[in-house]
Amino acid sequence: MQGATGQLLDSFPLFRSRSADEARDLVGRVFSPHRLAVRGSDRALEVRHNQVRFDQLGINVLSYGAEVEIDPGERGDFYLLQLPLRGQARMHCGRQEAVLDRGVMGVLHPRTPTIMNWSGDCAMLLLQVPSHALQDQLDIGQQRLATLTLSRQDPAVAAWWQSVLDLTRNLHHHGRQWLGQPRAQAAMESFLLAGLSLLHPSPERSGPGVAAATPASQGRCLRRARDYIHALAHEGLALADIAAAACVSPRTLEAAFRRRYDQSPLAYARGVQLDRVHEALSRAALENRLVRVTDVALQHGFAHMGRFAGYYKQRFGCAPSETLRRR
Numbered sequence: 001m002q003g004a005t006g007q008l009l010d011s012f013p014l015f016r017s018r019s020a021d022e023a024r025d026l027v028g029r030v031f032s033p034h035r036l037a038v039r040g041s042d043r044a045l046e047v048r049h050n051q052v053r054f055d056q057l058g059i060n061v062l063s064y065g066a067e068v069e070i071d072p073g074e075r076g077d078f079y080l081l082q083l084p085l086r087g088q089a090r091m092h093c094g095r096q097e098a099v100l101d102r103g104v105m106g107v108l109h110p111r112t113p114t115i116m117n118w119s120g121d122c123a124m125l126l127l128q129v130p131s132h133a134l135q136d137q138l139d140i141g142q143q144r145l146a147t148l149t150l151s152r153q154d155p156a157v158a159a160w161w162q163s164v165l166d167l168t169r170n171l172h173h174h175g176r177q178w179l180g181q182p183r184a185q186a187a188m189e190s191f192l193l194a195g196l197s198l199l200h201p202s203p204e205r206s207g208p209g210v211a212a213a214t215p216a217s218q219g220r221c222l223r224r225a226r227d228y229i230h231a232l233a234h235e236g237l238a239l240a241d242i243a244a245a246a247c248v249s250p251r252t253l254e255a256a257f258r259r260r261y262d263q264s265p266l267a268y269a270r271g272v273q274l275d276r277v278h279e280a281l282s283r284a285a286l287e288n289r290l291v292r293v294t295d296v297a298l299q300h301g302f303a304h305m306g307r308f309a310g311y312y313k314q315r316f317g318c319a320p321s322e323t324l325r326r327r
Contacts, residue, residue: 009051293324
């Protein structure tokens, strides 16, 4: 934690609340709809949620200030890596049960029913990782990160855990400088994703039955292309530029993207742009800020508003202005 009353990433507050209903709604927008029950007096509740968002990952620091039970039901298609900063939490997944503390982290799996009980002094660093991002990074197809808890006694886990803490503390103190640089943001996200390989058992440790990895060269090509796209999508990329950054021919890059994502590199890049616009509009709606859809679209590389609106509605099922009105 950061001092007696402070919390990591306090310079990036998402919200503060003393209302269980409000906290349930706002936390649910970030993760998934859930049930929140306060154990004991509601007067102790003091919810602090800080967040730094990258293109694919989200670093969250969350505390409730009171003992709570959280039932998110079947969550969305993402992993939630829970690194306790203080206090402890008890996690129930089906018949499995585990206690998380500063020596044991938790792994919430996609679409897995889970119930959690946080102690009143519990504060968590929560890394939200879309399933596809973890699968792409580990080259494991549809294989899951098959574990519920990870011990800090494992040197690989300890190394990754410490790196996440160090990066988060750096953002806490110097985030404005780092996050003002798109290439630096992309590098930080790439570093966090690459480190996840430490949490996945190697074939030597896993024994028979481990899914075969895709060719290493294809994995490197895709990672270089994705890093380039996520760093510069707002500039309007050409296929030749992406291929050059990936160190392959445009034809090879097209084939790799269609095998992995069933779309072209430029369609993937457009999706990144659209997701950034959607995130910016959603955040403006949440914070009740007045912004113009046109300005946000231009900022993220869209020059033709008619085509942008069509792409947006196709991806999100609504017009950009509707996202902005959702408060």
